[in-house]
Amino acid sequence: MVRPTWFYVLTDIQYNVKTSDWHQEDSFIRNYTMLVMTSGDGRIVINGTGICLKRGSCMIVTPDMTTCMIAGEEGLGFYRLIFEVSLLNTSEFPEDLPLRLTHHIPCSGEVVCQPFSECIDYLEAIYQNRNSQDEMELFRNHVRFQELLRFIFEQNLFIHKEMSIRQAVSNSIEHIKQNYRSTWTVDQMAEVAQVSRWHYTRMFKEITGQIPLEYLNRIRIDRAKHLLKTTDDRLMDIAQHVGFSNEYYFSRRFKQTFGISPGQYRRHLRDGSRVFAPFLEDFLVALGVTPVMQCYHVGWGKQEYLGLQNVPIFDIARNPIDTLLDHKPDHILLDGGMDRWMPFDQITELVPTYNLTHPGEDWRATLRTVADLLGRTSLVQDIIEQYEYKANEARSLLHRSVRKQTVACLRISALGVSLYAGSERGYTGPVLYSDLGLTPHPLVRKLTNYHRRVELTQEWLERLDADHLFIMFDKRHSMLEGEERRLLNTPSWQALPAVRNRCVYEVDFMTWMNYGILSHGLKIDDVLKVLV
Structure with missing residues (x-):
């Protein structure tokens, strides 16, 4: 006996272009409807939940839903597909079977349809052939619609499955945190989540950044550190208490993590x-x-x-x-x-x-x-909070005084000039552009990419028309006293806007070429001194 199958029949396809003043009042949908946005912007409310619309947005609305659509400032262009859902092959089954088979459409509401170009290919072909008199072409259009649905269903079923696996693995992680003393294997962890070992390990690393047993051992070692600080228990007792099978394995894992043995760690804390x-x-x-x-x-x-x-x-x-x-x-x-x-x-x-x-x-x-x-862990939070308070105060002051003026940071040596990167990399970028909110010169983004700094050619240096330059001198490659400063006397340097406007600021090399918390605070002081 073949299981009954849900079948989807396209009954109409429309292409709508609406102006910015268009809106559709709340309406109760009588048919299954697919809405695919191709241009403009707007908003749709489905059963009271608002969703922003833009090119690439896709909705599947079922007969039990109410909708309201509003076009945005740019208007709204979209395909509307109306289709019916039928249950085939039901003659041998009870009459109430359709009522019991509730999952007659795999996904509804906002759905993913990527790559969008593939979705558009299906829609354009269906729309162009909607009025064909050729029976074979009409059949092809029917097939195209089925392929479009398959394209959407497969993506969204996979996403829902991934979300379900992620939640199961997350729940198992919480369980492991509470039961870290127990003996665990990856198979046992996966069994708790009811997920295959392969999927479990992959999702576990995606969530935590670590593979399962590494994560478990880190929990155990963190707990052991607390016991080393607060008790005089023997190492063997601590090892067994936190879930390690023996003292030797515990000590080896501890040293791999911290570079010192548990005994040395305890002595350092006390002496x-x-x-x-x-x-x-x-x-x-x-x-x-x-x-x-x-x-x-x-x-x-x-x-x-x-x-x-x-x-x-x-x-x-x-x-x-x-x-x-x-x-x-x-x-x-x-x-x-x-x-x-x-x-x-x-x-x-x-x-x-x-x-x-x-x-x-x-x-x-x-x-x-x-x-x-x-x-010294008790000091950390206060140190971080003091820095963040200082950075936020400075950011407010700079926002009022500097606004959108551009900034760049240069390291100058006898070998040439290096430009430091933007907000994510290097000694200076995270402070200047992230913490203080200063605007990097366009060349900072253009040239540095994934590098912490790049060497500037003569051409790029001449194009560095930043409003403000912070410079430091690297003496490492200087054969003669002051050789690293020769650049300052060249015509190309003298022609830079920041030089002409006296907006070049020399800062201490070791203070600025440092990732330390104290050095970052001094960078903020240096910036405020010259820009506020």
Whole structure:
């Protein structure tokens, strides 16, 4: 016996172009209707829910719905398709079967129809042949309508299925958070969600950014950190309490995550730790920690703004590692930029080392990680809130004084000029263009793309007609004193609008070439000093 099938028959297709004053009052739909917007804008209300209309919007309205349509300022162009729904092959089934089969149309309301060009192809062909006298062409039109429906149904059924899977996986994650001590496998997690292992792992990573067991272990380690801080329990007891099968595996996972063992972590919290964090000293000082040594480079100097006059320097380009070891650091913090001077694999064999793997632009994550390692997490929220308050106040002042004047940031050396990126990348963009809301010069967007900075050719430099320029000098490549400043005397530099208008501002290199929270605050001070 073949299961009865719902069949869709197109009875009319119209193409409507309405002016901006057009509207259709509330009406009760008697037929199944598909509305596909091709131009203009407007709004439709379906059963009391408003939906904005624009090119590419698609609605399927069923007989139990009420609608109201209004054209926007640009008018509204749309196809209206009216169709009937019939149940075929029902002779062998009970008479009330159609009443019990309620899902006679797979999706309704606002639906997805992408790519829209494919949807338009179907509609144009159906509309052009709507009045054909050729029986074969009418049959083809019927087939086109079925293909259009299939095109829409398949997309939206997939979306609904994805949403259902996502919710099931999200529910399982909450369950795991509450039951992290239990023994878990990925198969067991997937079974809780009633989703296949493959779909579960894929959706889990999409939601959390991690694969399931990594996420579970991080929950356990975070709980273990709390116990290391607040109790004198043995490591073996802590490991078993948070769900690890043995102390060895717990210690190995902990060290993989933080670069130090659980025992070292506990000692650092209680005894204070001697930390070396090259070019991350800003975060230590913000948290009230003095580094055992501070980083120095002959071409850049040190971070004078931190006030670490009594802290010995370590020249990363010249000093051997033994110079650092003589000061007996308990552990070292590195970010990705330090690998050219201090290879992580080499250092970690000598001193417990934590490698920050997230982008430097995410200074909040850096601050939280450093605070976590040093037992200073209680300070983090206040530090972040103080910065955000300062940035918001500055943004308001700048909005009134600078408005839409454009800004660019340049790093100048003996080798040439670098232009720093926009609001998402680099040492300066996130502060200038995101936090302070300044307007980047068009070349910033045009040239930097996914790079933190780009070298400017002579042609591009001459086209940099920004209203304001912030500049800093990199002495690393200078063979002669002041060689990096030669550009300032060239005709192309003197011709720039910002130079002619005296709107060029030299700032401290180490303060601006830094992702630290304190350096960001000083960048804001520098900007306010010259622009407000």
